[in-house]
């Protein structure tokens with residue numbers, strides 16, 4: 001089976017330069033919040049989707065960081081219920097630390113809300129959520145808003161820049177959507 005680099009019907013939603021500007025702005029906001037911290041801040045990347053975004057953001061941060069990850073998924077092919085499946089919890093100690101959580105997309109809010117509960121339960125003193133893109137509040141199944149949002153997007157299934165479409169296209173350097181068939 002051949003797989004196109006970009007699906008034929010895909011439409012561009014956010015181009016590379018808009019993404020790079022958003023990454024710069026988010027890094028500046030995090031630097032203003034955390035520069036001068038006496039203690040290292042823990043940055044947790046949410047795998048898999050947050051990996052590409054975190055890879056862009058982390059080298060722009062200018063304060064002491066401990067980088068770790070967690071893997072929690074709702075939408076993999078084995079999971080038909082939409083319940084959050086924890087595949088890996090962070091290995092670093094969160095108690096008494098400030099935590100930044102980096103994820104690709106805020107959609108129904110279930111993933112971020114559960115991660116927030118986990119970090120707070122583990123004793124983090126502050127949890128700051130940074131998402132690359134956020135769908136409208138009307139999409140939330142649970143009330144949750146991120147502290148920092150790269151770009152607000154419409155309620156469309158999107159992929160690229162870390163986000164997958166049937167397991168593919170995380171490597172695309174821009175964000176695409178598939179228009180509704182008419």
Ligand SMILES: O=P(O)(O)OC[C@H]1O[C@H](OP(=O)(O)OP(=O)(O)O)[C@H](O)[C@@H]1O
Nearest residue numbers: 047048049073074075107108109110111
């Ligand atoms: O706001 P929500 O509706 O909870 O959805 C957001 C989550 O969904 C995606 O993860 P997914 O479970 O697809 O795993 P992935 O990161 O491996 O793609 C995405 O990476 C977010 O973590």
Ligand code: HPA
Nearest residue numbers: 107156157158159163164
């Ligand atoms: O629109 C989306 N695209 C990719 N992954 C997602 N996870 C939740 N929503 C989405």
